[in-house]
Amino acid sequence: MAENTVAQGGERKVSKKALAKSFRNWYYGNLTCFSQEHMQTFGYLVSMLPIVEDLYEDKDDQTKALQTYSAFFNTEPQIGSMIVGVTVGLEEARANGQPVDDDTINGIRAGLMGPLAGIGDSLIVGTLIPILLGIAMGLSQGGSVLGPIFYIVVWNLLAYFGMRFAYYRGYKLGGDAVEALVGPNAQALREAIVMVGTIVIGAVDATWVSITTALTLPGGGTLQGTLDGIYPKLLPLIFTIFCWWLMAKKKVSPIITMLILLVIAFVGALCGFFGAATIATAA
Amino acid sequence: MDTGKVVRMVINMFQAALLGLFACLASMPGMGGTSIGNYTLGRPLVAGLVVGIILGDVTDGILVGMAIQVVYIALVTPGGTVSADVRAACYIGIPLALIAVKAQGLDAGSTEAAALATSLGATCGTVGAILFYGTATINLAWQAMGWKWLEKGDTHKLYLVDMVLPWISHIICSFLPTFVLVYFGGDAVNNLLASLPMDGVPMKTLFAVGSLLPCVGIAILLKQVITKATDFLPFFFGFTLAAVMGCNLIAASAIACFFALINFEITSLRLKVDRVGTAGALTASVDDEEEEDI
Structure with missing residues (x-):
């Protein structure tokens, strides 16, 4: 993506080697030293370290510049590479004597980390990974190694090159790079990606969730047979929507939701709604 | 067992x-x-x-x-x-x-x-x-x-x-x-x-x-x-593909991509119309719609 490269004006330019090292440090180290208090701050510091060493000769200047990045930082690390790239561009501008101070850098950093975390969590963790896992589970039917290998290869290629792209895009375009993620064109793309994710997750629900009842009806026949006549896989659908309703509408936490399911399972097992015998026939 | x-x-x-x-x-x-x-x-x-x-x-x-x-x-x-x-x-x-x-x-x-x-x-x-x-x-x-x-x-x-x-x-x-x-x-x-x-x-x-x-x-x-009730439709659609029509996950993904492509084209078109609209060329009714999409 060499087009639109913004000339940084001055004579100092971050070397290719330092950029590559900074990216590697972020790619690997963004969350390795996580704590609830500082989250990704130390990952950020080590990814800015090669940059300040490259830009400033004086040791004190390096330390001073690096201390800018000791402010709290947390975002979705894959898409967040872009923010690191943007600050590299800002640091370069500062090294060239442009009017960029700590507050400018931290203001931009803090302003970007929230929106990008939202996009990253919903698009990458909430959509891309479930789609890839859904396909991988389809490939793994019967325990084939094809599924995990598909996921390992495709996800890691996408993650590595995607993060690299975001990092360098952020460096070259600065704040404009983010425009491409939150602007109106990106909105259409995001909606489309979320749509794929929602359809696939529906298919995952129908394929991988297997809930059946053992109840027999007074007139002969089973309740399961009746339910299948209404709509196949009706029980997984009902229980999924029930869990969604609990968590989205009643603000119940996932752990409490699981405990509620445990109670339902116990009561269902007591009254014969759930039985080990019919679970087997459902496969 | x-x-x-x-x-x-x-x-x-x-x-x-x-x-x-x-x-x-x-x-x-x-x-x-x-x-x-x-x-x-x-x-x-x-x-x-x-x-x-x-x-x-x-x-x-x-x-x-x-x-x-x-x-x-x-x-x-x-x-x-x-x-x-x-x-x-x-x-x-x-x-x-x-x-x-x-x-x-x-x-x-x-x-x-x-x-x-x-x-x-x-x-x-x-x-x-x-x-x-x-x-x-x-x-x-x-x-x-x-x-x-x-x-x-x-x-x-x-x-x-x-x-x-x-x-x-x-x-x-x-x-x-x-x-x-x-x-x-x-x-x-x-x-x-x-x-x-x-x-x-x-x-x-x-x-x-x-x-x-x-x-x-x-x-x-x-x-x-899911933010509104109609967001459930793609989910039901995917569910039906697998539960009733017998699609496996790869087939369901392919169909999903096809519908997402159509959706993308329509949304891009709508956003383009919106932008022309806000630029002053089109009628106010387009602007009204724009308020709704987030």
């Missing part, structure tokens, strides 16, 4: 240590990094392959991993709040589930095996959240050292803080718990299951809850994408 062979699987010290190492790499925050560690090795499907290789039964490992994967299909940790720990679900849950499935003589591909694996995996994942908070708390000590070094200008020691010292947190919170639980836990799980009759209420509850739990994973995902 199923008529599979009853096998007593034993995990030796070397295997337990390897599982412990992978637990260090795969957790969140983990030593494998986010992409390779948490998002690759920390997905139960991949962990199923890894555990299968370590314990010498790849096929059953993947089947068990796949069952647990559905519960954790959309593990998002917004703002670092964690309701489940992947290292525990993957590298404690999968080995113990594998032992239990074999001890019960179940066929790993069967629905009962999946339900049993899901119950065990989700229990480990939920209780394991302690490990997440433990790791993050110990990391605070390294970070405190880091601030001092940064103050003094000892900047290269930051590598130590970010990439080396957290290994100590993981030896305490990932390696040791995994090692101990998979090495000694197998017998405990077997004894517990052996004491429960297959047709008793506790066992039926275990199977039933195992079949219900994946709904939570899918519902967590739905919670993110």
Whole structure:
């Protein structure tokens, strides 16, 4: 993506080697030293370290510049590479004597980390990974190694090159790079990606969730047979929507939701709604 | 019930240590990094392959991993709040589930095996959240050292803080718990299951809850994408593709991409019209619509 490269004006330019090292440090180290208090701050510091060493000769200047990045930082690390790239561009501008101070850098950093975390969590963790896992589970039917290998290869290629792209895009375009993620064109793309994710997750629900009842009806026949006549896989659908309703509408936490399911399972097992015998026939 | 062979699987010290190492790499925050560690090795499907290789039964490992994967299909940790720990679900849950499935003589591909694996995996994942908070708390000590070094200008020691010292947190919170639980836990799980009759209420509850739990994973995902009632339609569409029309997941993805493409074209067109509209060329009715889309 060499087009639109913004000339940084001055004579100092971050070397290719330092950029590559900074990216590697972020790619690997963004969350390795996580704590609830500082989250990704130390990952950020080590990814800015090669940059300040490259830009400033004086040791004190390096330390001073690096201390800018000791402010709290947390975002979705894959898409967040872009923010690191943007600050590299800002640091370069500062090294060239442009009017960029700590507050400018931290203001931009803090302003970007929230929106990008939202996009990253919903698009990458909430959509891309479930789609890839859904396909991988389809490939793994019967325990084939094809599924995990598909996921390992495709996800890691996408993650590595995607993060690299975001990092360098952020460096070259600065704040404009983010425009491409939150602007109106990106909105259409995001909606489309979320749509794929929602359809696939529906298919995952129908394929991988297997809930059946053992109840027999007074007139002969089973309740399961009746339910299948209404709509196949009706029980997984009902229980999924029930869990969604609990968590989205009643603000119940996932752990409490699981405990509620445990109670339902116990009561269902007591009254014969759930039985080990019919679970087997459902496969 | 199923008529599979009853096998007593034993995990030796070397295997337990390897599982412990992978637990260090795969957790969140983990030593494998986010992409390779948490998002690759920390997905139960991949962990199923890894555990299968370590314990010498790849096929059953993947089947068990796949069952647990559905519960954790959309593990998002917004703002670092964690309701489940992947290292525990993957590298404690999968080995113990594998032992239990074999001890019960179940066929790993069967629905009962999946339900049993899901119950065990989700229990480990939920209780394991302690490990997440433990790791993050110990990391605070390294970070405190880091601030001092940064103050003094000892900047290269930051590598130590970010990439080396957290290994100590993981030896305490990932390696040791995994090692101990998979090495000694197998017998405990077997004894517990052996004491429960297959047709008793506790066992039926275990199977039933195992079949219900994946709904939570899918519902967590739905919670993110559904903001209004019509957002349910793509979900029902996908559900119908698989449940009624018999599409497998690859076919469903292909169909999904096709509809998403149409949706993309329409949305782009609409946004283009909107922009022309706001530029003053088109009527006010277009502007009204724009207010609604967020």
